[in-house]
Amino acid sequence: MIKMIGVSKTYSNGCVALSNISIGIDKGDFVFLVGPSGAGKSTFIKMLFREILPDSGQLFVNGHNVLALSNAEVPFFRRTLGIVFQDYRLLPNRTVHENIAFAMEVIEAPHREVQKQVNYVLDLVGLRGKAREYPAQLSGGEQQRVAIARAIVNKPSLVIADEPTGNLDPDTSWEIMKIFSRINRSGTTVLAATHDKAVVDAMKKRVIAIECGRIVRDDVKGAYGYEN
Amino acid sequence: MAMRIRTFEYFIRETFISLRRNGLMSFASISTVALSLLILGLFLVIVLNLNHMISTVESQVQVSIYLQDDLKEKDIRQLGTEISQMPGVTAVNFVDKNEALQKFKKRLGDQQGLLTALGDTNPLPNAFEIKVDKPERVKAVATAASKLKGVEKARFGQEVIEQLFRITRMLRIGGFVLIIFLALAALFIVVNTIRITVFARRKEIGIMKYVGATDWFIRWPFLLEGMLLGFGGSLIAVFFLSQAYSALTNQIYKTLTFLPLIPKYPFLTNVSIVLMIIGTCIGALGSSISLKRFLKV
Numbered sequence: 001m002i003k004m005i006g007v008s009k010t011y012s013n014g015c016v017a018l019s020n021i022s023i024g025i026d027k028g029d030f031v032f033l034v035g036p037s038g039a040g041k042s043t044f045i046k047m048l049f050r051e052i053l054p055d056s057g058q059l060f061v062n063g064h065n066v067l068a069l070s071n072a073e074v075p076f077f078r079r080t081l082g083i084v085f086q087d088y089r090l091l092p093n094r095t096v097h098e099n100i101a102f103a104m105e106v107i108e109a110p111h112r113e114v115q116k117q118v119n120y121v122l123d124l125v126g127l128r129g130k131a132r133e134y135p136a137q138l139s140g141g142e143q144q145r146v147a148i149a150r151a152i153v154n155k156p157s158l159v160i161a162d163e164p165t166g167n168l169d170p171d172t173s174w175e176i177m178k179i180f181s182r183i184n185r186s187g188t189t190v191l192a193a194t195h196d197k198a199v200v201d202a203m204k205k206r207v208i209a210i211e212c213g214r215i216v217r218d219d220v221k222g223a224y225g226y227e228n
Numbered sequence: 229m230a231m232r233i234r235t236f237e238y239f240i241r242e243t244f245i246s247l248r249r250n251g252l253m254s255f256a257s258i259s260t261v262a263l264s265l266l267i268l269g270l271f272l273v274i275v276l277n278l279n280h281m282i283s284t285v286e287s288q289v290q291v292s293i294y295l296q297d298d299l300k301e302k303d304i305r306q307l308g309t310e311i312s313q314m315p316g317v318t319a320v321n322f323v324d325k326n327e328a329l330q331k332f333k334k335r336l337g338d339q340q341g342l343l344t345a346l347g348d349t350n351p352l353p354n355a356f357e358i359k360v361d362k363p364e365r366v367k368a369v370a371t372a373a374s375k376l377k378g379v380e381k382a383r384f385g386q387e388v389i390e391q392l393f394r395i396t397r398m399l400r401i402g403g404f405v406l407i408i409f410l411a412l413a414a415l416f417i418v419v420n421t422i423r424i425t426v427f428a429r430r431k432e433i434g435i436m437k438y439v440g441a442t443d444w445f446i447r448w449p450f451l452l453e454g455m456l457l458g459f460g461g462s463l464i465a466v467f468f469l470s471q472a473y474s475a476l477t478n479q480i481y482k483t484l485t486f487l488p489l490i491p492k493y494p495f496l497t498n499v500s501i502v503l504m505i506i507g508t509c510i511g512a513l514g515s516s517i518s519l520k521r522f523l524k525v
């Protein structure tokens with residue numbers, strides 16, 4: 001599903017974000033990416049959806065050779081991914097339903113498919129009843145659930161989450177993780193970068209720890225491993 | 229197919245939402261485009277009309293030979309024969325000074341009042357109007373005729389044509405500079421309007437990119453918006469230009485009937501189509517520039 005071979009990235013200011021990373025993540029895995037701020041987690045995540053290109057190495061995601069993609073192929077590659085951000089990134093002037101449908105409309109999905117699929121993911125995140133509300137009327141946890149619904153509405157095989165619970169209280173974070181867990185059980189690979197010790201420890205999933213641009217730990221049923 | 233129509237609907241809806249959201253900038257863009265195109269249109273109409281006049285005058289391969297006032301009838305007849313024997317001359321017609329005055333009065337139409345100031349005197353000379361077989365011979369015939377004894381002056385369209393050419397050339401150069409300047413201004417303001425639109429929608433654009441919308445899907449609404457601004461401006465320009473030209477032709481036909489203006493139709497329709505195409509192109513070009521610079525997709 002994800003294969004990185006000797007991937008390195010140094011920013012133009014000389015800051016080394018990743019150095020010689022090699023890792024494989026299989027289909028159906030649930031993986032946490034942990035590490036202190038500035039360790040390279042964000043760079044790692046952004047490379048996966050080709051927001052940032054590595055300087056060297058090879059990267060395969062969902063069967064695409066990411067570095068060999070032409071600009072015209074990138075959108076089609078991204079359709080195989082679902083991306084969730086810490087700050088939700090919902091459109092304030094559209095309802096919950098419209099926010100989710102938007103992700104399908106802009107890739108020109110058939111109208112009937114949009115209706116069906118949006119209702120399906122709304123049920124999955126438990127927000128069917130709030131479909132007509134606007135993001136500002138929702139709590140943080142609910143907004144993140146909308147963002148997750150939007151990320152999975154196009155049936156991606158890999159969901160990438162960058163600090164998905166960073167702005168949420170522990171109870172809400174736990175609910176969000178349960179949703180990711182549910183998505184993962186249906187066969188979707190989930191990769192979440194997080195600082196949330198409680199969540200990581202409780203989930204007992206694979207944990208990859210990055211420090212100073214290197215992988216320092218890769219445990220199959222790991223714990224967060226840092227003192228918060 | 230249904231899908232395509234929905235996509236198109238989406239583009240149209242998004243385009244109008246942004247036009248409304250940036251009302252003031254849209255208005256400014258449309259006005260600037262309209263002003264530039266109106267001026268372009270005016271120059272176009274004037275230059276084309278001058279060209280039309282030139283060709284009208286040129287097609288009249290006629291030389292007027294004005295005679296001195298004190299000639300006897302015999303001398304006049306003698307001159308007529310000489311002239312008719314010149315190479316290239318196909319017809320010689322004597323115009324008596326009284327006949328010439330009548331003609332002139334007729335041409336003035338309603339404004340005969342102008343002549344009352346002259347009282348009983350007739351300022352017009354006796355003349356020969358001669359036809360020549362080819363336009364390029366006009367000048368030679370006129371020069372030769374003017375050297376004959378008893379001839380005061382030989383005139384042909386050349387002077388008028390040269391005068392018209394001079395005016396057209398000046399208008400073309402001046403107009404060209406002005407139009408380039410105005411087109412750049414219009415382009416600049418369209419670029420900025422689209423930039424503001426792109427900025428206002430950066431969140432949506434970001435999301436569209438993450439979920440895998442194609443670059444063209446993202447670009448189209450902005451491109452349409454620019455084209456619509458340009459087209460809207462051209463419509464306003466076309467409206468004012470048509471009104472102005474109609475008013476002008478009506479006025480000219482009433483008072484200066486001899487001035488050969490190009491008839492309104494289909495001339496005005498053609499000019500309008502040209503302006504609308506140019507307007508739409510300015511809009512499309514403006515948004516393309518803006519998208520290239522401000523929309524990193």
